Amino acid sequence: MGHRLIEDYLGRRARAYGGERVLLVDVVSPGSDETERMAELRSLAATAGVLVLGTVVQHQPHPHPGTFFGRGKAGEIRDLGHSLQADTLVVGSEVSPAQARNLEEATGLKVVDRSQLILDIFAQRAGTKEAALAVELAQLEYLLPRLRGWGQALTDPGAGIGTSGPGETRLEQGRRAVRHRIQVVRHELRKAAQDRAIQQARRRRAGPPEVVLVGYTNSGKSTLFNRLTGSDVLVEDKLFATLDTRVRQVAWPTGEALVTDTVGFIRDLPHELVPAFQATLGAVRDAAALLLVLDVTAPAAEDHLRVVREVIADVLGPDRVPPPTLHVLNKLDLVSTQEQEARLAALEREAVPHVVVSAKTGGNMASLLSALDSILTVRSRG
Structure with missing residues (x-):
C-alpha cells in the first residue's frame, strides 16, 4: 500500500503476518454452529498465509470480560502455545483492546482477532488505489484504540522535532501519527471515490x-x-x-x-x-x-x-x-x-x-x- 502502516513499527501487534505460527481460539456459546465458525476461521487463516498449529474452543455463554477466556482456559492456551512454539493467538470473535492486552499478558502470545485478520487479508489483496485506501483507513481506525504500551520503547519519553515536548511518550507520538494519517487517507479516498463515480456514470450513460x-x-x-x-x-x-x-x-x-x-x-x-x-x-x-x-x-x-x-x-x-x-x-x-x-x-x-x-x-x-x-x-x- 505504499504507506507503511503504523503498527509495523509500533510492536507488530495489530496484524497477522504471513508465516506466523498461530493457534485458532474462540469462545462458542451453546447452540452456535461451532463447526461452521471454526472452519471459516481456519479458511481466513489460510487466506492470510499463517500456519495453524492447533485449535482451542471454550464453551460458555459469553466471553470473560477481562481476559476473554476464563483463567483456567487461558492457562491451557498458554501451555499449548509454549509447547507448540506458537507466535500468535487468532481469536474467532472481536476482542476489546483491554481483553487483548490482558490475554497477551496471561498467555505471552500476540493476540489478533477475527476483524484484524479480515482487515489484513483485505490489505494483502486490494488491487486498486481506492480499495487500498479504504482498507488502510479501516486498519488505522481499528488500530487507534488498540495502541498501547507494548514494550518499553512506547513508554519512553520521545522529545524531538514534531513532538509536543519532552514529556510526550512514543505511544502518544504514535497516536498523533495515526490520527494524521487517517485525515490524509480520508482526503485521498474522497477524491478516488469521486473519480470512480464519474467513470461509472459515464459508462452507464453510454453503455x-x-x-x-x-x-x-x-x-x-x-x-x-x-x-x-x-x-x-x-x-x-x-x-x-x-x-x-x-x-x-x-x-x-x-x-x-x-x-x-x-x-x-x-x-x-x-x-x-x-x-x-x-x-x-x-x-x-x-x-x-x-x-x-x-x-x-x-x-x-x-x-x-x-x-x-x-x-x-x-x-x-x-x-x-x-x-x-x-x-x-x-x-x-x-x-x-x-x-x-x-x-x-x-x-x-x-x-x-x-x-x-x-x-x-x-x-x-x-x-x-x-x-x-x-x-x-x-x-x-x-
Missing part, C-alpha cells in the same frame, strides 16, 4: 445494462463470472479471492450487457470495513439485475443468504429499491447427500426467483441465461 454478481465469499461467483464471460480470472478456494470489481462486456441473445464480479460477503463484517465494501459494491446501486450466488453445499447456506440480503440493503440504503434479483443456486455438481438435497430444496423455497446450476461444469447455464434475458428484456421495456 449496455449492467449485471452484477453478489454472494457470500467462496460461493463460486468468480467461476460463474468466467462461465458467463469466457474470461479466466483468478479462481481460488480461499475467502476473498476477489476484492476489486471486475467488469466484462458480453453478448446476450437480445443484445449486450456488462457483467460485474464483486467482493464476497461474510458474517459479522468489521464495521470499519463497511466503507471499503460500499466502494466496491457501488455497481449494485444502478445494476439492471443482480445475480445472487449461493453455494448450496454450504451447511450455513440459508444464513449466507440472509447475510447477503442484509449487506445489499445496507449498500442501497432505506430509500433505494433493490434491482431485480435472480438467485443462482450454485455447485449442483457437488450435491451428493440427502442432507444437501434437503438444503437445496429449502433454498429453492426461500430464494425466489432462482435457477440451479453448476458454474464449474456449465450445468443448466442455458436456464440461467434465459431467465436473465427475460429480466433484462422487461427492464429495457420499463
